[in-house]
Amino acid sequence: MSPARKPSTALRDPAWLRILLLAVALAFVALFLVLPLIAVFSYAFEKGVETFVASITDSDARAAIRLTLLVAVISVPANTIFGVAAAWLITRFRFAGKNLLISLIDLPFAVSPVIAGLIYVLLFGAQGWLGPWLADHHVKIIYAVPGIVLATTFVTFPFVARELIPLMQAQGSEQEEAALTLGAGGWSMFWRVVLPKIGWGLAYGVILCNARAIGEFGAVSVVSGHIRGLTNTMPLHVEILYNEYNRTAAFAVASLLALLALATLVLKQVVAWRMRRAAPESEAA
Amino acid sequence: MSIELADIAYRYTDAVALDGIDLSIQSGELLALLGPSGCGKTTLLRVIAGLEFPDRGTVRFEGRDVTRVAARKRHVGFVFQHYALFNHLTVFENVAFGLRVRHWWKRPRRAELKRRVGELLDLVQLGAHAQRYPAQLSGGQRQRVALARALAVEPEILLLDEPFGALDARVRGDLRRWLRGLHDRIHVTSVFVTHDQEEAFDLADRIAVMNHGRIEQLADPQTLYTHPASPFVCRFLGDVNELPPALHARWTGSREADAIAFVRPHDLELTPTYSAAVGAVVEAVRDLGATVRIEARHAALAAPLVAVYERGRFDAADIRPGQLVDVAARRWVIFPRDA
Numbered sequence: 316m317s318p319a320r321k322p323s324t325a326l327r328d329p330a331w332l333r334i335l336l337l338a339v340a341l342a343f344v345a346l347f348l349v350l351p352l353i354a355v356f357s358y359a360f361e362k363g364v365e366t367f368v369a370s371i372t373d374s375d376a377r378a379a380i381r382l383t384l385l386v387a388v389i390s391v392p393a394n395t396i397f398g399v400a401a402a403w404l405i406t407r408f409r410f411a412g413k414n415l416l417i418s419l420i421d422l423p424f425a426v427s428p429v430i431a432g433l434i435y436v437l438l439f440g441a442q443g444w445l446g447p448w449l450a451d452h453h454v455k456i457i458y459a460v461p462g463i464v465l466a467t468t469f470v471t472f473p474f475v476a477r478e479l480i481p482l483m484q485a486q487g488s489e490q491e492e493a494a495l496t497l498g499a500g501g502w503s504m505f506w507r508v509v510l511p512k513i514g515w516g517l518a519y520g521v522i523l524c525n526a527r528a529i530g531e532f533g534a535v536s537v538v539s540g541h542i543r544g545l546t547n548t549m550p551l552h553v554e555i556l557y558n559e560y561n562r563t564a565a566f567a568v569a570s571l572l573a574l575l576a577l578a579t580l581v582l583k584q585v586v587a588w589r590m591r592r593a594a595p596e597s598e599a600a
Numbered sequence: 601m602s603i604e605l606a607d608i609a610y611r612y613t614d615a616v617a618l619d620g621i622d623l624s625i626q627s628g629e630l631l632a633l634l635g636p637s638g639c640g641k642t643t644l645l646r647v648i649a650g651l652e653f654p655d656r657g658t659v660r661f662e663g664r665d666v667t668r669v670a671a672r673k674r675h676v677g678f679v680f681q682h683y684a685l686f687n688h689l690t691v692f693e694n695v696a697f698g699l700r701v702r703h704w705w706k707r708p709r710r711a712e713l714k715r716r717v718g719e720l721l722d723l724v725q726l727g728a729h730a731q732r733y734p735a736q737l738s739g740g741q742r743q744r745v746a747l748a749r750a751l752a753v754e755p756e757i758l759l760l761d762e763p764f765g766a767l768d769a770r771v772r773g774d775l776r777r778w779l780r781g782l783h784d785r786i787h788v789t790s791v792f793v794t795h796d797q798e799e800a801f802d803l804a805d806r807i808a809v810m811n812h813g814r815i816e817q818l819a820d821p822q823t824l825y826t827h828p829a830s831p832f833v834c835r836f837l838g839d840v841n842e843l844p845p846a847l848h849a850r851w852t853g854s855r856e857a858d859a860i861a862f863v864r865p866h867d868l869e870l871t872p873t874y875s876a877a878v879g880a881v882v883e884a885v886r887d888l889g890a891t892v893r894i895e896a897r898h899a900a901l902a903a904p905l906v907a908v909y910e911r912g913r914f915d916a917a918d919i920r921p922g923q924l925v926d927v928a929a930r931r932w933v934i935f936p937r938d939a
Contacts, residue, residue, distance in 0.1 A: 489680050489684035490686060490687075492680070492684065493678065493684040493749075494697070495670075496650075496651070496671050496672070496676060496678040496750070497697050497749065497750075498672045498673075498701055498702060498753060499698075499701040500701070503701045504701075507700075507701065511686075511688040511689075512688065
């Protein structure tokens with residue numbers, strides 16, 4: 316619980332160098348992050364508030380928003396459950412193939428999202444392995460909502476597990492063992508001991524997972540088929556509008572995504588702050 | 601509740617932790633598992649608790665085989681070395697945990713739960729801290745919360761892993777005596793692990809000295825000290841001088857060529873002499889207050905001889921650095937060399 320210390324004076328660079336470095340960093344952030352953000356909003360509103368509102372309440376836009384939310388509502392809980400289960404398995408048990416599992420969890424980070432989408436096309440598409448069988452049973456996955464959910468879930472797979480594994484490793488299993496000796500079953504141990512311990516880390520992972528699920532473009536683009544009002548998510552809808560030279564509408568929808576990103580950023584900061592505050596207590600005892 | 605362990609063996613992937621342990625602990629007894637780190641004592645405690653299942657052997661509570669019974673069904677109180685308190689719960693909720701996780705038909709009613717937790721907190725003298733969080737307590741207080749939490753489920757066996765290891769010396773002594781007093785009042789069969797022989801002697805009815813996954817000797821503290829079963833036990837229980845026959849044959853009467861006499865520093869007698877033949881030279885005299893520590897060197901020994909005299913005996917003995925002294929002992933144990 317040592318208080319944050321100022322960097323030692325001996326390591327401090329001369330004033331002009333510090334100001335220079337700061338200026339370079341700020342200029343970089345302004346050029347690559349702030350400027351585009353301003354551009355998004357200024358283009359979105361270039362034809363006035365009415366056009367903006369019309370663009371985002373257009374029936375295709377509303378369908379895209381609904382689909383994006385639906386995808387997030389399915390894939391985020393699925394990855395949360397999987398992430399907690401995988402982190403639990405990896406940090407609390409010894410078993411053959413554990414390292415393989417850890418690598419597999421990282422796989423979606425390593426693979427290009429486009430490839431990820433393609434995998435599903437090759438599996439479930441009309442010419443794919445399972446395509447004919449699925450067609451016989453009237454199940455549509457590719458160019459339909461299930462495919463989009465699958466692709467999004469694949470891409471957002473690692474976020475929760477990756478956040479929890481180091482956290483649970485650091486915390487160790489003593490408290491869980493204590494709960495066991497006090498007669499707690501698996502269920503009450505999870506709710507009363509594990510979840511409160513990993514709570515903020517889990518929230519952090521879920522937020523990142525959600526942000527990616529909503530913003531995912533590549534993998535979804537491959538499996539969606541871009542059917543307006545049916546299989547278009549928000550990022551895909553932005554692309555279509557832009558390609559049709561409907562710049563204002565494209566940026567209006569994009570500005571919603573940007574707002575979501577900003578909200579995520581704020582939420583992430585709050586959770587990170589809560590995690591730091593919670594951490595020293597667990598170390599002390 | 602008595603505990604009987606028969607032929608318990610346990611191995612980790614790369615090392616043997618327990619190698620055929622037979623141990624029988626009487627109901628109401630306070631037993632210490634004493635040994636150097638890595639001797640398997642904590643593993644043995646975890647086997648009794650059901651936190652590890654042995655590869656071989658049986659664990660019985662009061663004659664009932666519990667070898668494969670899960671930890672949560674054994675009703676064993678366990679106090680962890682670093683307490684393992686639930687940091688997100690208050691002291692009260694920590695202690696109440698074992699009662700709250702019971703099935704609803706066995707769970708005490710609210711008023712009853714409150715009364716029982718209150719009693720336990722009073723027992724460990726923490727009644728005033730019920731609403732604090734573990735992070736707000738001192739080490740000794742945390743230790744007592746861990747104890748109250750373990751006792752809340754009314755276990756018939758209490759297991760403690762290095763219960764005083766993380767505390768500073770003064771708190772440790774106080775808590776030790778307090779725990780002994782508590783045990784004498786509630787008479788729960790208790791086993792604790794320690795690497796500190798003083799702690800084991802102070803607290804335990806009987807001590808099992810462990811080494812390399814085996815029990816070297818099981819005895820009450822006095823027997824352990826006066827009749828150690830092996831050189832390991834002898835060395836582990838404190839400083840000891842190991843004298844070759846040339847130095848001890850005259851007074852032990854032993855004629856075995858490989859017999860080594862083990863003599864405690866306070867049993868070593870140094871008397872001024874003029875014969876250099878059997879003498880050692882006093883090298884250093886350190887005044888420790890109540891006692892005086894004398895180091896003497898003998899040609900036949902690599903390490904210096906160490907004697908500890910009480911103040912009065914030292915004053916009468918007239919021992920100074922550089923003096924030639926004859927070596928004898930008041931009490932000794934003989935083991936063959938390299939046993």
